[in-house]
Amino acid sequence: MRLRSDIFVAALIRLAETQGAVAMLRRRGAAEAGAIFVKVDRLDGAAALYGPAAQSEKPPEGVARLFTRLHAEEWRDPLDVEERLRREIAFDPDIWIVEIEDRQGRAFIDLTA
DSSP states (O other): OOOOHHHHHHHHHHHHHHTTOEEEEEEOOOTTTOOEEEEEEOSSSOEEEEEEOOTTSOOOTTOSOOEEESSSSSSBOHHHHHHHHHHHHHHOTTOEEEEEEOTTOOOOSOBOO
C-alpha cells in the first residue's frame, strides 16, 4: 500500500525544515494519489526539479516514494524549472508542488540511480 500524497508531503516539509532548509507547499494536489513534484532552489540562480520515478522502478524496502530528476543537467535556471512546472500542471492539475530552498541543494527524497 502506497503512502498517501498529503501525508508524504507533510513529512517531507517537516524533514527539510528540521535539517535547516526552508520548505513550502506551493500547490496542493489530490490527497490520496496526486503526483508529487519537488523543486529545489539553491538561491544562487540554480534549481532542480524532481518528479515521480517511472512505475517500473520499484522502491526499495522502506522507501515510500521514488523520484527522478526531470532534466539532464544537474542544475537548471529557475525560470526553466518554472516553465516545466507550468507544463506539468496543464497536463495534470492534481499535482503537488513542494519547493525547498537550500543552499546545499538537498532534496530530502529518495532518487533513482
